Amino acid sequence: xxxxxxxxxxxxxxxxxxxxxxxxxxxxxxxxxxxxxxxxxxxxxxxxxxxxxxxxxxxxxxxxxxxxxxxxxxxxxxxxxxxxxxxxxxxxxxxxxxxxxxxxxxxxxxxxxxxxxxxxxxxxxxxxxxxxxxxxxxxxxxxxxxxxxxxxxxxxxxxxxxxxxxxxxxxxxxxxxxxxxxxxxxxxxxxxxxxxxxxxx
Amino acid sequence: xxxxxxxxxxxxxxxxxxxxxxxxxxxxxxxxxxxxxxxxxxxxxxxxxxxxxxxxxxxxxxxxxxxxxxxxxxxxxxxxxxxxxxxxxxxxxxxxxxxxxxxxxxxxxxxxxxxxxxxxxxxxxxxxxxxxxxxxxxxxxxxxxxxxxxxxxxxxxxxxxxxxxxxxxxxxxxxxxxxxxxxxxxxxxxxxxxxxxxxxx
DNA sequence: ATTATCATACCTTTCGGTCGGTATTTATTT
DNA sequence: AAATAAATACCGACCGAAAGGTATGATAAT
Numbered sequence: 236x237x238x239x240x241x242x243x244x245x246x247x248x249x250x251x252x253x254x255x256x257x258x259x260x261x262x263x264x265x266x267x268x269x270x271x272x273x274x275x276x277x278x279x280x281x282x283x284x285x286x287x288x289x290x291x292x293x294x295x296x297x298x299x300x301x302x303x304x305x306x307x308x309x310x311x312x313x314x315x316x317x318x319x320x321x322x323x324x325x326x327x328x329x330x331x332x333x334x335x336x337x338x339x340x341x342x343x344x345x346x347x348x349x350x351x352x353x354x355x356x357x358x359x360x361x362x363x364x365x366x367x368x369x370x371x372x373x374x375x376x377x378x379x380x381x382x383x384x385x386x387x388x389x390x391x392x393x394x395x396x397x398x399x400x401x402x403x404x405x406x407x408x409x410x411x412x413x414x415x416x417x418x419x420x421x422x423x424x425x426x427x428x429x430x431x432x433x434x435x436x
Numbered sequence: 437x438x439x440x441x442x443x444x445x446x447x448x449x450x451x452x453x454x455x456x457x458x459x460x461x462x463x464x465x466x467x468x469x470x471x472x473x474x475x476x477x478x479x480x481x482x483x484x485x486x487x488x489x490x491x492x493x494x495x496x497x498x499x500x501x502x503x504x505x506x507x508x509x510x511x512x513x514x515x516x517x518x519x520x521x522x523x524x525x526x527x528x529x530x531x532x533x534x535x536x537x538x539x540x541x542x543x544x545x546x547x548x549x550x551x552x553x554x555x556x557x558x559x560x561x562x563x564x565x566x567x568x569x570x571x572x573x574x575x576x577x578x579x580x581x582x583x584x585x586x587x588x589x590x591x592x593x594x595x596x597x598x599x600x601x602x603x604x605x606x607x608x609x610x611x612x613x614x615x616x617x618x619x620x621x622x623x624x625x626x627x628x629x630x631x632x633x634x635x636x637x
Numbered sequence: 638a639t640t641a642t643c644a645t646a647c648c649t650t651t652c653g654g655t656c657g658g659t660a661t662t663t664a665t666t667t
Numbered sequence: 668a669a670a671t672a673a674a675t676a677c678c679g680a681c682c683g684a685a686a687g688g689t690a691t692g693a694t695a696a697t
Binding site: 267268269270279280282283287288289 | 651652653654655656
């Protein structure tokens with residue numbers, strides 16, 4: 236009976252919690268580690284005990300929190316779905332809230348901020364996008380197999396298109412007065428999804 | 437004969453030039469005014485003579501440079517167009533380059549970073565998106581009038597959809613190894629644009 | 638003489654990060 | 668089981684660098 240850890244890195248988790256709020260609000264460059272520990276009632280000692288530097292903290296937060304948040308929001312709900320309706324419903328649910336500080340918009344913000352290509356953070360974010368695309372592609376594959384989705388569509392390409400679209404909607408309409416524009420996007424999204432349907436004719 | 441200015445704010449323009457490079461690369465929070473003036477061979481005195489603070493510099497650069505860049509890249513080419521082909525061609529041209537530091541991705545990055553809603557910078561960026569949407573909506577209107585585009589489509593909504601999509605493509609595929617994903621998006625974009633066409637039957 | 642345009646030096650604050658010390662567990666030895 | 672050694676977890680003062688911004692003064696055009 237080797238009971239590993241009764242309190243599994245409690246302080247470390249608190250730091251990651253606080254990091255979530257800060258990164259969501261200010262992005263990577265806009266996040267101050269001093270403010271982070273202050274608002275969370277922690278200390279720099281604790282922070283730098285668990286994480287060697289800011290970049291590693293960001294990477295850990297992305298991997299351990301953001302990735303799972305996206306998985307819970309966008310991947311798990313589609314796991315066994317194969318209909319355009321489920322996709323449509325999920326999009327309307329997630330994009331309708333217009334929650335400005337949720338995981339989706341944080342992912343978008345970080346992806347847009349990261350110094351582009353060969354950076355480590357960029358690759359970590361890229362993996363999240365890949366998983367997301369994979370989930371949608373999976374749904375489309377299953378939909379094709381079930382005859383619900385038209386044979387001619389390419390799941391991987393369509394999934395990339397959709398992830399780009401969702402990301403773009405959060406970026407271009409995350410201000411309060413953009414609610415109307417957001418609804419317009421969702422309306423067109425409906426029409427677009429219909430074009431994927433397999434016509435019974 | 438009131439010849440206003442022989443050298444219309446030459447140093448000021450140099451500062452805006454430098455600001456473009458910095459904001460493109462590091463976003464707003466990631467831009468250091470010290471580095472900005474250093475890399476441009478200027479001084480802080482010049483900077484703060486022409487701009488009272490960082491936010492105003494950013495606002496001026498967005499209004500005087502970024503807005504016109506987007507206009508030149510995405511709005512002017514569509515000014516008198518009314519065909520889906522011209523839209524398709526422009527998208528492939530602009531998104532094919534995968535220029536990581538061009539105006540489009542800078543706009544996306546700043547829009548994703550800005551502290552959301554009621555901020556002044558946010559509104560300035562919002563105006564750019566509005567103008568962009570307006571240009572695409574105009575093309576769709578003209579296309580409808582010319583019978584090239586299906587009657588049932590709503591130009592404003594479709595334009596919002598397309599701007600979100602383009603923005604999302606730049607955000608989700610601006611790493612070097614995402615070229616394949618980007619092509620996938622463009623491929624699906626083609627299919628999507630076809631669905632807007634007015635079928636002659 | 639005055640105003641616009643800069644350059645230089647400097648200011649305050651905050652940044653990411655370090656360091657020595659301590660309390661608490663855990664492992665080892667007796 | 669007691670004593671001790673050794674990590675682990677954390678605090679909080681501190682550091683040099685860099686941040687955004689100011690103050691003063693020189694230069695030059697009006």
